[in-house]
Structures are given as C-alpha cells and as structure tokens.
Amino acid sequence: MQYEAVIGLEVHAELQTKSKMFCGCPVVDATKAEPNTAVCPVCSGMPGVLPVVNKKAVEYALRVALALNCQVARTSIFARKNYFYPDLPKGYQISQYEQPLAENGELIIDTPQGEKTIRIRRVHMEEDTGKLTHVIPEEDEPYSLVDLNRSGVSLLEIVSEPDLSTPDEVTSYASGLRDIVRTLGVNSGDMEKGVIRFEANVSIRPVGYKELGTRVEIKNLNTFRGMERAIRYEFQRQSALLDAGLPVIQETLGWDETLGVTYSQRGKEEAHDYRYFPEPDLPPLLVEKEWIDKIRSQLPELPRARMLRLQQKYALPIDEARMLSADLNILQFFETCAQLDPTLSPKTIANWICGQLFAWFNISDESITTTKIQAQDLVELLNLTQSNRINQTTAKSVLEVMLLTGKHAATIIAEQNLEQVSDQVEIEEMVMRVLVENPDQMSAYLNGKETLENWFFGQIMRLAGGKANPSIIKNILNEKLKKLKSASPSK
Ligand SMILES: [Zn+2]
Structure with missing residues (x-):
C-alpha cells in the first residue's frame, strides 16, 4: 500500500x-x-x-x-x-x-x-x-x-x-x-x-x-x-x-x-x-x-515579497534570493554592497555573502550584526579582485583575515605582499622555469599526456606563491606548450 x-x-x-x-x-x-x-x-x-x-x-x-x-x-x-x-x-x-x-x-x-x-x-x-x-x-x-x-x-x-x-x-x-x-x-x-x-x-x-x-x-x-x-x-x-x-x-x-x-x-x-x-x-x-x-500600515516588507523582489531586481537564482532575504540585516548588507558599486555583478556579491560570509558565521560565534566587516569592506575586496589586483584564491584568504581582524583588504594585501602578479615578463620567466625544471613531465606531455598542462599550471602558481594572475599564466603556458609541441617530432 x-x-x-x-x-x-x-x-x-x-x-x-x-x-x-x-x-x-x-x-x-x-x-x-x-x-x-x-x-x-x-x-x-x-x-x-x-x-x-x-x-x-x-x-x-x-x-x-x-x-x-x-x-x-x-x-x-x-x-x-x-x-x-x-x-x-x-x-x-x-x-x-x-x-x-x-x-x-x-x-x-x-x-x-x-x-x-x-x-x-x-x-x-x-x-x-x-x-x-x-x-x-x-x-x-x-x-x-x-x-x-x-x-x-x-x-x-x-x-x-x-x-x-x-x-x-x-x-x-x-x-x-x-x-x-x-x-x-x-x-x-x-x-x-x-x-x-x-x-x-x-x-x-x-x-x-x-x-x-x-x-x-x-x-x-x-x-x-x-x-x-x-x-x-x-x-x-x-x-x-x-x-x-x-x-x-x-x-x-x-x-x-x-x-x-x-x-x-x-x-x-x-x-x-x-x-x-x-x-x-x-x-x-x-x-x-x-x-x-x-x-497593518507599518508592517515591513515581508520575507517572501523581499525574496521575489531580489530575484527580479538583481536577477538572482531563487535559492540565493531566499538566503539573502531571510534576514533583514543580511538583505541590507547585500543591497548596500550592490548600491555602493553598481559595476560589481549582484550575482558575485551574492555568492560571496552566501558562500564565504555564511560559512564564517557557521563556524564562528558571529552574525551579520556582530561581524567586523561592513558592506563597504566587502565591496573594496571585490573591487580589488575585479581589477585583478588579487586573484580569487587570495581574495578568499584576505577575507578570512578581514573577518578575524577587521582590517581593510588593501592593508592586508600590502602587509602580506599579496598583490597579484600580472606582469607578463615575470610570469613568462616562471613558466619557462617550471617547464625546464621538469623534463620528465615535459616529455610525457609531448608524448601525448596533455592533462599535464594543469599540473604545470599548479606548479607555476605554487612558484608564484598563489599570487599570479591565473588567466595570464594559462595563456602564456598554453602558448609555450603549443610551440614546443609543434617543434618536437611527433612520435
Ligand atoms: Zn512576574
């Protein structure tokens, strides 16, 4: 039955x-x-x-x-x-x-x-x-x-x-x-x-x-x-x-x-x-x-109405709209961020709040009302990421320090020398160094094991202390590998 x-x-x-x-x-x-x-x-x-x-x-x-x-x-x-x-x-x-x-x-x-x-x-x-x-x-x-x-x-x-x-x-x-x-x-x-x-x-x-x-x-x-x-x-x-x-x-x-x-x-x-x-x-x-x-006339905007408004106004997926609208303080934090810098995508802001901030609130005793950072601080961090001054991975660790200490993103980046390396020449040198220092992987790659490209990428990023601009590495690495491949006799 x-x-x-x-x-x-x-x-x-x-x-x-x-x-x-x-x-x-x-x-x-x-x-x-x-x-x-x-x-x-x-x-x-x-x-x-x-x-x-x-x-x-x-x-x-x-x-x-x-x-x-x-x-x-x-x-x-x-x-x-x-x-x-x-x-x-x-x-x-x-x-x-x-x-x-x-x-x-x-x-x-x-x-x-x-x-x-x-x-x-x-x-x-x-x-x-x-x-x-x-x-x-x-x-x-x-x-x-x-x-x-x-x-x-x-x-x-x-x-x-x-x-x-x-x-x-x-x-x-x-x-x-x-x-x-x-x-x-x-x-x-x-x-x-x-x-x-x-x-x-x-x-x-x-x-x-x-x-x-x-x-x-x-x-x-x-x-x-x-x-x-x-x-x-x-x-x-x-x-x-x-x-x-x-x-x-x-x-x-x-x-x-x-x-x-x-x-x-x-x-x-x-x-x-x-x-x-x-x-x-x-x-x-x-x-x-x-x-x-x-x-009745003094009732605030209710959660469901807020959720539908967020979903429409900022083109957010329903789950994120719901997470952001469940708590009025979270909602205000999100909307303040979106207003402070309209060049930032609302989806990006939402991702950071629902991902990194919520994860922090889960493991710490803090909430949006007691956290050390304000909307302005998150916007500053996201700007630094958007303008490629730091990469995503660095941004996440910078945010952790911000949440712990209340320091500004720029201060942490300067103090810990985290600024992203976007200098072509500098990155090219690192790419060449990794390729030269790993001859075994290099020959395996040339013999057809193309997934090693990701491995090389990881080694270069490690050499750069995680700070290099990932898309520049990818471009230069890809270009070098292509050249090497066309120069090597196929087996
Ligand atoms: Zn009593």
Missing part, C-alpha cells in the same frame, strides 16, 4: 517584549540569566494576585496575525487551560480557546511543484510555562529543578491546517514562519534558545483517500533537521503498523535526537481534559479597528 503523510504544525513563538505577558517582570535570556531572578508573585502563581495584559505583546501578536493574512477578532477571550505540572505554578495556563485573537490566515511556501498555500487555522496568545531541569546524580535519587524565569512570558501559538505533506514542506513552512517573526522584530528565531518551538501532528492515509488517519503529536522538535527526521521516522512507523493490520494510537510522542526515534510520552489529551473556561480575572480583549489599521 502506498501512503501519504498529512501534517499540521503548531508553532510556539515567544513574543520578545521587555516585560512578561501579565506582570512587570523582565523577559530574560533563558540561557544566561540566573534561575528564578525574573520572578514576582504574579508569574509564580501566588494567591490573590491579578494579571494585567501587556499591550506591547498584543501589538506584537497583531503584527504576526496580519503578516499571515489572518482575520483579526475585534474581541477575543482569555481562557484558563487547567492542568497540573510543576513548571506551571498556578495550576492553569492563561491561553485563548474559543475566541482566539486571529483565524483563517495563510502562508505561501515554495515546493518543487511550485507555490503552495498553507492555511493557518488560528493564532492565539498565551503565557509560557517555567522550565524544568531533570537531574540524575550518580549516587543519589534523581530530582528536578524549577526555573520560573520563563513563566508568564508572552507566547504566540500559530496552528496550521494539516496542509503539509512532506518533511521538506514542513521545513519550508517552519522556516518561513521563523523568518516572518524575525522580520517583524517580535522574536529572534533562535531555536537553540527555545524562543521558537515546533510540534508536528502527523497522520498517514492511503494515497488518494480523503479521510484522515489517526494522528500523533510529536514534541521536542528543536531543529529543522530533527523535525524532518522525526516526520520521516513517524511516516515509516505508521506505514509499518497499517501494513501489519495494526492501528495507530492517538498519543503524544517525544523525539529522541540521539537515537533517532519517537517515543510515547502520554495518551493524547482532548480539549475537554483541560476544563477550559473564560479567565475570570481578565476582561475580553478588545482591539480597535484603528489600531489594527495602523499596525
């Missing part, structure tokens, strides 16, 4: 406002702050305290809802979601249930078959829980630590319809959402810091069937790669069950990144298990039309 996957995604994105959703505690970096230092009676669930809605959080949520083309509810209701867990000191989470802030949105993704619209069922506001750390000492009983710094931080839940069918589509959608919240300035998109988190609902059905299969929910998806692997794994697991005539059980699964398997966490709750009811301590949330209009 052939099956297809039916996947919906739930995304939790912290709204990175200065203070929490219902109290004045600061929102701190969970990976840096001391535990329980950003806590007050409200977010630690003391009796008798009252929540107050953070207006900025509502504004941030509206930005996302509008960017996703949702219908915003002028009136939405906060609700209590009741459950007991040690990271939830009140015994309930303030969320939204029957009347969420926004519904019926969409996000367009690119697939190998073209554009695909993923419908968004709802966008609602809630508060985050605390964080548990489970400790298993070698010679003692295991215990858990509770950190309430995250408790009460504003959280946006974005729920898609089950419109996704492949792991690749899931990644496009998830990264598309992440790029949007980043662009809107409401979330840093740092998955490793847990400020944006994903859960996938996965079911399968025989190809061609309309009816949905039993779905499972997979939690703890902390990386895009992990998410893809988990969905592939689930697809295989459920296919094997159905093929064996066994049912898929509706449950909540965790994902073990190391073992590469999903595992059962608990039976799936139904909404009625949570005993939702309207939060009595908060009035309905009313949103003025003028406010919505104002926020």
Whole structure:
C-alpha cells in the first residue's frame, strides 16, 4: 500500500517584549540569566494576585496575525487551560480557546511543484510555562529543578491546517514562519534558545483517500533537521503498523535526537481534559479597528515579497534570493554592497555573502550584526579582485583575515605582499622555469599526456606563491606548450 503523510504544525513563538505577558517582570535570556531572578508573585502563581495584559505583546501578536493574512477578532477571550505540572505554578495556563485573537490566515511556501498555500487555522496568545531541569546524580535519587524565569512570558501559538505533506514542506513552512517573526522584530528565531518551538501532528492515509488517519503529536522538535527526521521516522512507523493490520494510537510522542526515534510520552489529551473556561480575572480583549489599521500600515516588507523582489531586481537564482532575504540585516548588507558599486555583478556579491560570509558565521560565534566587516569592506575586496589586483584564491584568504581582524583588504594585501602578479615578463620567466625544471613531465606531455598542462599550471602558481594572475599564466603556458609541441617530432 502506498501512503501519504498529512501534517499540521503548531508553532510556539515567544513574543520578545521587555516585560512578561501579565506582570512587570523582565523577559530574560533563558540561557544566561540566573534561575528564578525574573520572578514576582504574579508569574509564580501566588494567591490573590491579578494579571494585567501587556499591550506591547498584543501589538506584537497583531503584527504576526496580519503578516499571515489572518482575520483579526475585534474581541477575543482569555481562557484558563487547567492542568497540573510543576513548571506551571498556578495550576492553569492563561491561553485563548474559543475566541482566539486571529483565524483563517495563510502562508505561501515554495515546493518543487511550485507555490503552495498553507492555511493557518488560528493564532492565539498565551503565557509560557517555567522550565524544568531533570537531574540524575550518580549516587543519589534523581530530582528536578524549577526555573520560573520563563513563566508568564508572552507566547504566540500559530496552528496550521494539516496542509503539509512532506518533511521538506514542513521545513519550508517552519522556516518561513521563523523568518516572518524575525522580520517583524517580535522574536529572534533562535531555536537553540527555545524562543521558537515546533510540534508536528502527523497522520498517514492511503494515497488518494480523503479521510484522515489517526494522528500523533510529536514534541521536542528543536531543529529543522530533527523535525524532518522525526516526520520521516513517524511516516515509516505508521506505514509499518497499517501494513501489519495494526492501528495507530492517538498519543503524544517525544523525539529522541540521539537515537533517532519517537517515543510515547502520554495518551493524547482532548480539549475537554483541560476544563477550559473564560479567565475570570481578565476582561475580553478588545482591539480597535484603528489600531489594527495602523499596525497593518507599518508592517515591513515581508520575507517572501523581499525574496521575489531580489530575484527580479538583481536577477538572482531563487535559492540565493531566499538566503539573502531571510534576514533583514543580511538583505541590507547585500543591497548596500550592490548600491555602493553598481559595476560589481549582484550575482558575485551574492555568492560571496552566501558562500564565504555564511560559512564564517557557521563556524564562528558571529552574525551579520556582530561581524567586523561592513558592506563597504566587502565591496573594496571585490573591487580589488575585479581589477585583478588579487586573484580569487587570495581574495578568499584576505577575507578570512578581514573577518578575524577587521582590517581593510588593501592593508592586508600590502602587509602580506599579496598583490597579484600580472606582469607578463615575470610570469613568462616562471613558466619557462617550471617547464625546464621538469623534463620528465615535459616529455610525457609531448608524448601525448596533455592533462599535464594543469599540473604545470599548479606548479607555476605554487612558484608564484598563489599570487599570479591565473588567466595570464594559462595563456602564456598554453602558448609555450603549443610551440614546443609543434617543434618536437611527433612520435
Ligand atoms: Zn512576574
């Protein structure tokens, strides 16, 4: 039997406002702050305290809802979601249930078959829980630590319809959402810091069937790669069950990144298990039309629009256009370079940013906002390459030094004497020297082993310390070899 996957995604994105959703505690970096230092009676669930809605959080949520083309509810209701867990000191989470802030949105993704619209069922506001750390000492009983710094931080839940069918589509959608919240300035998109988190609902059905299969929910998806692997794994697991005539059980699964398997966490709750009811301590949330209009008019250019613009304006391939447009700072860096020197090809600039710069950001702790070089510096380097003062290989190593030290390209080239040798006479001397000093290779070449031309090229470049102009070497070498060949008796 052939099956297809039916996947919906739930995304939790912290709204990175200065203070929490219902109290004045600061929102701190969970990976840096001391535990329980950003806590007050409200977010630690003391009796008798009252929540107050953070207006900025509502504004941030509206930005996302509008960017996703949702219908915003002028009136939405906060609700209590009741459950007991040690990271939830009140015994309930303030969320939204029957009347969420926004519904019926969409996000367009690119697939190998073209554009695909993923419908968004709802966008609602809630508060985050605390964080548990489970400790298993070698010679003692295991215990858990509770950190309430995250408790009460504003959280946006974005729920898609089950419109996704492949792991690749899931990644496009998830990264598309992440790029949007980043662009809107409401979330840093740092998955490793847990400020944006994903859960996938996965079911399968025989190809061609309309009816949905039993779905499972997979939690703890902390990386895009992990998410893809988990969905592939689930697809295989459920296919094997159905093929064996066994049912898929509706449950909540965790994902073990190391073992590469999903595992059962608990039976799936139904909404009625949570005993939702309207939060009595908060009035309905009313949103003025003028406010919505104002926020809508101030939305920045969104990632997909930026990508299409880049692709058209600079004639870039779609992949590079996407890489450059995902982050606003990268986009500005690229466009500044292109404007600073219109004689440079945008494709070349894009290649250097997507290649060398991104590689550096991957291996270093730096990003486009913290890097030591500015658009002007990259343009200077590319100019020196374009005008043949240095060759491509040298340019790459010069850029590495620039990124490490913040020095200008010209300074590094002067200091390390890297300027490209383009002097005909000088290069001709080097060519002759290599040909004369390697008689064995020379005679092999003359006997028909023409691929040795590349070997000679390498030797000459080595002699030149990598600094010679490669096209001049090639021309002179080719010319010399031709002459030698026509002068030698053919065998
Ligand atoms: Zn607080």
